[in-house]
Amino acid sequence: MQLTVWTYEGPPHVGAMRIATAMRDVHYVLHAPQGDTYADLLFTMIERRGARPPVTYTTFQARDLGGDTAELFKQAAREAYERFQPRALLVGASCTAELIQDDPGGLAQGLGLPIPIIPLELPAYQRKENWGASETFYRLVRTLAGANDPSPGAARPKREGGGRPSCNLLGPSALGFRHRDDVQEITALLDRLGVNVAVVAPMGATCADIARLGEADFNVVLYPEIAATAAQWLHRTFAQPIVSTVPIGVGATRDFIAEIARVAGIDPTVELSGSPSRLSWYSRSVDSTYLTGKRVFIFGDATHVVAAARVAADELGFSIAGLGTYSRELAREVRAAAAARNVEALITDDYLEVEARIAQLQPELVLGTQMERHIAKRLGIPCAVISAPVHVQDFPARHSPQMGWEGANNLFDTWVHPLMMGLEEHLLTMFRGDTEFTDTAPSHLGAASAHSAPEDVAPSSSTTAWTAEAERELHKIPFFVRGKARRNTERFAATRAIATITVDTLYDAKAHFGR
Amino acid sequence: MNACADEAAVAARTSPPRIVTERGQREVFCGLTGIIWLHRKLQDAFFLVVGSRTCAHLIQSAAGVMIFAEPRFATAIIGERDLAGLADANAELDRVVSELLARRPDTRLLFLVGSCPSEVIKLDLSRAAQRLSRQFMPRVRVLNYSGSGIETTFTQGEDACLAALVNELPELAAAAPKSLLIVGTLADVIEDQFRRLFAALGIERVDFLPPRRATELPAVGANTRFLLAQPFLADTARALEARGARRIAAPFPLGVEGTTLWFEAAAREWQIDAAHAHSVTAAASERAARALERHRPRLAGKSIFFFPDSQLEVPLARFLARELSMRLIEVGTPYLHREHLAEELALLPAATQITEGQHVDRQLDRCRAAQPDLAVCGLGLANPLEAEGIVTKWSIEFVFTPIQGYEQAADLAELCARPLIRQSLLAV
Ligand code: SF4
Numbered sequence: 001m002q003l004t005v006w007t008y009e010g011p012p013h014v015g016a017m018r019i020a021t022a023m024r025d026v027h028y029v030l031h032a033p034q035g036d037t038y039a040d041l042l043f044t045m046i047e048r049r050g051a052r053p054p055v056t057y058t059t060f061q062a063r064d065l066g067g068d069t070a071e072l073f074k075q076a077a078r079e080a081y082e083r084f085q086p087r088a089l090l091v092g093a094s095c096t097a098e099l100i101q102d103d104p105g106g107l108a109q110g111l112g113l114p115i116p117i118i119p120l121e122l123p124a125y126q127r128k129e130n131w132g133a134s135e136t137f138y139r140l141v142r143t144l145a146g147a148n149d150p151s152p153g154a155a156r157p158k159r160e161g162g163g164r165p166s167c168n169l170l171g172p173s174a175l176g177f178r179h180r181d182d183v184q185e186i187t188a189l190l191d192r193l194g195v196n197v198a199v200v201a202p203m204g205a206t207c208a209d210i211a212r213l214g215e216a217d218f219n220v221v222l223y224p225e226i227a228a229t230a231a232q233w234l235h236r237t238f239a240q241p242i243v244s245t246v247p248i249g250v251g252a253t254r255d256f257i258a259e260i261a262r263v264a265g266i267d268p269t270v271e272l273s274g275s276p277s278r279l280s281w282y283s284r285s286v287d288s289t290y291l292t293g294k295r296v297f298i299f300g301d302a303t304h305v306v307a308a309a310r311v312a313a314d315e316l317g318f319s320i321a322g323l324g325t326y327s328r329e330l331a332r333e334v335r336a337a338a339a340a341r342n343v344e345a346l347i348t349d350d351y352l353e354v355e356a357r358i359a360q361l362q363p364e365l366v367l368g369t370q371m372e373r374h375i376a377k378r379l380g381i382p383c384a385v386i387s388a389p390v391h392v393q394d395f396p397a398r399h400s401p402q403m404g405w406e407g408a409n410n411l412f413d414t415w416v417h418p419l420m421m422g423l424e425e426h427l428l429t430m431f432r433g434d435t436e437f438t439d440t441a442p443s444h445l446g447a448a449s450a451h452s453a454p455e456d457v458a459p460s461s462s463t464t465a466w467t468a469e470a471e472r473e474l475h476k477i478p479f480f481v482r483g484k485a486r487r488n489t490e491r492f493a494a495t496r497a498i499a500t501i502t503v504d505t506l507y508d509a510k511a512h513f514g515r
Numbered sequence: 516m517n518a519c520a521d522e523a524a525v526a527a528r529t530s531p532p533r534i535v536t537e538r539g540q541r542e543v544f545c546g547l548t549g550i551i552w553l554h555r556k557l558q559d560a561f562f563l564v565v566g567s568r569t570c571a572h573l574i575q576s577a578a579g580v581m582i583f584a585e586p587r588f589a590t591a592i593i594g595e596r597d598l599a600g601l602a603d604a605n606a607e608l609d610r611v612v613s614e615l616l617a618r619r620p621d622t623r624l625l626f627l628v629g630s631c632p633s634e635v636i637k638l639d640l641s642r643a644a645q646r647l648s649r650q651f652m653p654r655v656r657v658l659n660y661s662g663s664g665i666e667t668t669f670t671q672g673e674d675a676c677l678a679a680l681v682n683e684l685p686e687l688a689a690a691a692p693k694s695l696l697i698v699g700t701l702a703d704v705i706e707d708q709f710r711r712l713f714a715a716l717g718i719e720r721v722d723f724l725p726p727r728r729a730t731e732l733p734a735v736g737a738n739t740r741f742l743l744a745q746p747f748l749a750d751t752a753r754a755l756e757a758r759g760a761r762r763i764a765a766p767f768p769l770g771v772e773g774t775t776l777w778f779e780a781a782a783r784e785w786q787i788d789a790a791h792a793h794s795v796t797a798a799a800s801e802r803a804a805r806a807l808e809r810h811r812p813r814l815a816g817k818s819i820f821f822f823p824d825s826q827l828e829v830p831l832a833r834f835l836a837r838e839l840s841m842r843l844i845e846v847g848t849p850y851l852h853r854e855h856l857a858e859e860l861a862l863l864p865a866a867t868q869i870t871e872g873q874h875v876d877r878q879l880d881r882c883r884a885a886q887p888d889l890a891v892c893g894l895g896l897a898n899p900l901e902a903e904g905i906v907t908k909w910s911i912e913f914v915f916t917p918i919q920g921y922e923q924a925a926d927l928a929e930l931c932a933r934p935l936i937r938q939s940l941l942a943v
Binding site for chain 1: 571664
């Protein structure tokens with residue numbers, strides 16, 4: 001049993017819903033009690049979808065348990081087929097139905113429906129949403145594309161002479177973080193490179209599209225959490241190479257293009273020449289000097305965290321104070337990214353642990369999920385959202401990709417804007433003696449963050465005392481860094497068993513922690 | 516207004532509501548959802564759901580963007596080890612509770628809230644609650660109730676919670692004077708308004724269940740009379756009756772008429788002179804009626820379709836039909852408590868169509884065919900209906916917004932008028 005306040009991921013059947021909802025002609029019959037229908041609102045409210053997810057819930061009740069819940073399931077499946085006329089039926093159980101063991105797969109197969117039945121075994125007490133999405137996509141691909149698999153050992157048919165190479169974009173789903181915009185961005189980029197996108201899946205795909213996945217020359221995995229397993233199976237079955245670089249950030253986009261060029265046998269020079277993203281210049285422009293060494297904490301799904309670490313360190317000149325993920329399935333990749341930046345990865349789905357880590361590290365910027373946004377708000381730390389779990393704000397009306405050149409532009413804007421502008425910070429330091437620049441002067445960080453800043457909290461350890469003079473000196477430090485100065489000084493004092501903090505201690509600590 | 520009620524009663528006898536029961540997919544939350552408003556009301560209580568990741572995700576999703584610093588609810592997520600018997604689920608629960616109470620030393624009342632998984636695996640939370648109570652009393656009292664989707668629908672979670680509280684209420688002395696208990700969560704501001712009105716009527720001892728703090732549990736006994744403030748409290752009422760309390764039958768305090776009839780029912784029970792009762796409520800009721808008039812032009816003659824959600828549908832329909840002249844196409848409700856709603860049913864327009872239970876796809880077909888001016892529905896259905904051109908009102912707002920009593924009658928009308936106003940404003 002695990003005590004949980006907020007969860008990063010839903011149960012695995014929500015992952016299955018993300019696949020079903022992304023597609024156009026599948027239906028999902030889910031053996032589940034009525035409360036589980038809450039999941040519909042994720043799609044209709046957060047993503048503002050104008051149609052219900054293609055899901056039928058059996059909504060069995062306690063009084064059905066003694067009787068025939070299996071019959072209820074069969075009836076729901078039959079009715080769903082008749083009403084929605086899907087081209088394939090996904091069937092499965094939610095956490096409660098898993099316990100009553102009705103075997104939805106077997107029951108649905110027994111109905112003799114004239115469409116493929118895809119049973120989903122999603123162990124709700126072990127696995128979570130992303131795993132459920134991945135497994136569902138894999139099952140769908142295996143069933144529908146598998147029907148067209150070549151005879152073992154057969155060579156891939158040669159492309160028609162002169163035709164453009166083609167690929168599938170795999171992974172974009174419903175409720176994904178900016179998936180809609182990434183697909184548009186990457187499709188355009190591939191088009192400029194001379195590569196056709198044959199199928200995007202699951203987003204917008206039909207069962208017929210899934211069936212012809214094997215026809216493309218290669219697969220591009222945009223979101224490994226969802227599509228890596230399916231892509232590996234396609235690789236084994238159809239000998240389709242996998243492009244696995246995730247094009248988030250300038251460097252990764254360059255690598256992505258190089259990888260596409262290699263796999264597709266095309267020349268990327270034109271696309272790589274010039275300065276396709278403004279991030280490169282903006283980051284070199286003098287006002288960005290102030291970004292140097294900003295301590296940043298990164299948390300989210302593995303793909304976005306690994307990409308963000310690279311962008312933060314190599315493209316914005318931040319220093320990585322810590323990073324982590326809730327995606328246990330990809331913990332290895334995140335650990336490696338952390339090791340490359342000399343920090344230890346935090347692999348957890350416990351929100352409280354993440355909060356404690358952020359409070360302890362006192363970063364100057366948090367790049368995280370909506371959960372970290374709330375943590376950061378409370379701690380008075382600027383924050384930008386980089387990853388699911390999504391929130392209604394993560395579906396902006398404007399085009400706002402994370403991937404490709406325009407994606408890099410977006411990263412620059414959304415990560416830098418929450419920070420105090422360089423010149424503003426400079427002025428605040430210069431004029432800190434001025435009454436206008438006191439703690440109570442208005443700040444664009446908002447009254448709430450200024451007032452809830454850790455500075456207001458009484459010194460954490462009661463054993464260290466501050467001399468009045470040191471306390472006065474502390475107050476000459478701008479309010480937005482004062483909390484950190486206080487904590488650092490106290491930590492410094494504690495490790496050296498200094499009982500009373502003097503002005504000298506303050507500056508000793510500053511020298512010690514200064515970069 | 517009484518004359519009006521009598522007429523309706525005659526109409527209802529000659530042409531009572533047509534009640535159809537439907538079975539099929541229900542599109543309603545489970546009782547866990549009640550935690551979202553209950554934990555705000557009971558300020559020293561903590562709600563620990565013993566359930567799955569789904570349960571935790573439901574509460575978080577239904578709470579939407581309201582992420583509090585550290586809310587007074589959490590989920591003990593049952594893991595594979597608990598199911599496989601590798602870990603003793605009871606020992607695990609004790610560990611989680613100790614951990615929780617150490618983190619939240621301000622907790623005075625802890626609810627262990629049962630879920631579908633905990634019930635299917637027959638984890639006995641009432642025994643766990645007794646065991647943990649023994650361990651943590653007197654600092655923390657531990658109770659349990661079911662919020663599971665196989666046992667409870669949406670607002671029934673509050674019913675189960677309050678029913679569990681009833682057993683803990685102190686005994687009202689047999690010699691104590693008659694006292695009034697108002698049952699069902701109300702916003703603090705409404706409680707205060709109601710207290711003032713009861714005092715003006717001359718009813719001195721008035722308590723509310725749930726109280727604002729778990730340490731302020733009202734006493735109950737044979738001299739307790741109770742008025743339901745919410746229409747979904749079947750088990751709570753039964754538990755109170757088992758403690759000797761008697762229910763005062765009344766419609767619910769929604770709208771001017773409902774509020775007046777509700778207060779008058781209490782006044783009659785206390786044998787308060789009708790003229791005096793009228794003089795007490797007159798000013799507020801006239802003010803409320805005037806405020807309602809502003810919304811009338813928007814709503815009068817418009818048709819409305821209710822999908823089942825909170826069990827507030829019947830009183831809401833009665834208010835919108837009688838005080839704002841809306842036309843009722845279908846009134847869906849997850850359950851219809853015929854006894855508690857008898858006074859409401861009698862006030863409904865002749866031959867009102869009521870659907871108990873749900874088959875969501877068929878109901879959507881009926882809604883599309885009827886093309887109502889306004890559909891009241893849950894969050895999963897609202898945007899899809901809007902996309903089809905049907906204007907909607909989220910039913911969940913009726914449980915989160917103060918709508919009871921005179922001063923809120925116009926707010927309630929406004930909640931229903933707002934989507935229509937918005938639709939008339941937009942030119943995109
Ligand atoms: S319906 Fe049951 S399993 Fe689903 S969230 Fe509610 S209590 Fe949990």
